Amino acid sequence: MIVDTVIHARWIIPVEPESVTTAPSVYEYHALVIDGGRIIDLLPSDIARQKYQGTTTENLESHALLPGFVNSHTHAAMTLLRGIADDLHLMDWLQNHIWPLEQKWMSEAFVRDGTDLAIAEMILGGTTCFNDMYFFPEITAQQALHHGIRASVGLIVIDFPSIWAENSEAYIEKGLALHDQLSHHPLISTPFAPHAPYTVSDEPLSKVRTFADELELPVHMHVHETLHEVEQAQQATGQRPLQRLHELGLLSPSFIAVHMTQLTDDEIELVAETGAHIVHCPESNLKLASGFSPVAKCLAAGINVALGTDGAASNNDLDMLGEMRTAALLGKAIAGDASAIPAMTALRMATINGAKALGLDQEIGSLSIGKSADVIAIDLSQLETQPLYCPVSQIVYAASRQQVTDVWVAGKRLLKQRNLTTIDITDLKQKLDEWRQRLSA
Numbered sequence: 519m520i521v522d523t524v525i526h527a528r529w530i531i532p533v534e535p536e537s538v539t540t541a542p543s544v545y546e547y548h549a550l551v552i553d554g555g556r557i558i559d560l561l562p563s564d565i566a567r568q569k570y571q572g573t574t575t576e577n578l579e580s581h582a583l584l585p586g587f588v589n590s591h592t593h594a595a596m597t598l599l600r601g602i603a604d605d606l607h608l609m610d611w612l613q614n615h616i617w618p619l620e621q622k623w624m625s626e627a628f629v630r631d632g633t634d635l636a637i638a639e640m641i642l643g644g645t646t647c648f649n650d651m652y653f654f655p656e657i658t659a660q661q662a663l664h665h666g667i668r669a670s671v672g673l674i675v676i677d678f679p680s681i682w683a684e685n686s687e688a689y690i691e692k693g694l695a696l697h698d699q700l701s702h703h704p705l706i707s708t709p710f711a712p713h714a715p716y717t718v719s720d721e722p723l724s725k726v727r728t729f730a731d732e733l734e735l736p737v738h739m740h741v742h743e744t745l746h747e748v749e750q751a752q753q754a755t756g757q758r759p760l761q762r763l764h765e766l767g768l769l770s771p772s773f774i775a776v777h778m779t780q781l782t783d784d785e786i787e788l789v790a791e792t793g794a795h796i797v798h799c800p801e802s803n804l805k806l807a808s809g810f811s812p813v814a815k816c817l818a819a820g821i822n823v824a825l826g827t828d829g830a831a832s833n834n835d836l837d838m839l840g841e842m843r844t845a846a847l848l849g850k851a852i853a854g855d856a857s858a859i860p861a862m863t864a865l866r867m868a869t870i871n872g873a874k875a876l877g878l879d880q881e882i883g884s885l886s887i888g889k890s891a892d893v894i895a896i897d898l899s900q901l902e903t904q905p906l907y908c909p910v911s912q913i914v915y916a917a918s919r920q921q922v923t924d925v926w927v928a929g930k931r932l933l934k935q936r937n938l939t940t941i942d943i944t945d946l947k948q949k950l951d952e953w954r955q956r957l958s959a
């Protein structure tokens with residue numbers, strides 16, 4: 519049978535959709551067969567050679583093939599602000615640096631070029647899908663489509679005016695129009711993205727809930743990022759933000775709560791009962807000293823926990839391999855238990871759990887027959903990942919993103935032996951230098 523692509527690999531780690539907490543499934547000397555952008559078979563290489571003839575055939579003799587990483591929370595265009603204001607408290611960082619810079623420089627061109635940088639960086643690091651929250655989401659979607667990466671483009675809602683919209687009503691209206699425009703693109707989904715409990719008031723949040731229910735869209739929001747956020751809300755309203763969101767009817771299996779560093783045992787139970795998802799962003803939380811999300815406790819309670827890098831201004835990279843390692847290490851320290859967040863759990867958080875949080879697990883998150891071929895290859899032959907006893911351990915605890923050699927999204931190759939196929943790096947670097955000069959002036 520003639521098919522588009524056959525990839526033979528030393529190891530294939532499919533990341534089964536249902537939780538496998540003990541030994542991870544790792545197939546050796548198997549092949550992944552792709553046709554029409556979908557995975558149509560996963561079988562031993564010797565049988566694949568008899569059964570399929572690929573228009574393209576790859577022999578990855580020292581590589582592990584796995585589902586592409588799902589970066590479940592980022593602000594792609596903020597790559598332009600990488601390193602411009604470091605080592606500051608969250609509110610100082612936001613109010614005195616990031617927000618004024620955004621106020622001054624925010625434009626379609628800013629979002630376009632920043633998103634291009636983010637997409638290039640993410641593809642080079644094995645991310646095949648990102649969940650974004652930023653101004654000009656139409657530009658983010660346009661660039662994602664242009665470069666062939668999958669994106670969940672948040673329809674941002676915030677009380678204060680920006681160059682993109684003058685008030686929360688306008689944000690919602692523009693978001694709805696954008697959702698209509700983009701709903702036919704298979705690579706793009708459009709969750710609502712109200713910024714945070716402290717920046718979006720009850721009325722727009724109720725509207726978001728109504729529209730999200732009607733259109734069956736997820737709701738993506740920063741929640742309980744810091745102790746300060748929770749204490750301020752308690753002083754002002756007598757209520758913790760999570761309780762307020764619950765009373766507004768937002769907590770449900772389509773709610774994506776980002777950060778969640780402040781959680782009581784009752785709140786963990788509430789999140790588990792409502793089926794809401796948590797996106798853990800350990801490096802951003804560490805850099806801004808926001809707090810520690812009790813990930814092991816949340817997982818034990820049955821909550822789906824995914825992983826995100828957050829924006830490059832608070833991380834400062836969009837490296838999901840690094841984020842996985844930090845999540846595993848930090849999770850152990852917080853739990854006081856070295857067996858917490860084993861390597862396979864961290865890998866699940868970076869792949870299938872992200873797909874579940876975004877409502878895309880029927881389509882991506884594992885190398886399963888019928889799913890979209892969003893696939894990455896990591897070369898494990900380098901000294902840094904030798905000797906090799908267990909590929910999952912090497913990937914989570916030792917590999918660097920430079921070892922990601924190839925990336926496919928919906929069967930299309932976006933990275934070929936470390937070369938980006940849809941992005942001109944020389945041209946991008948030129949634009950970045952111009953932004954550096956403007957922003958640092």
Ligand SMILES: [Zn+2]
Pocket residue numbers: 591592593740828829
């Ligand atoms: Zn964020």
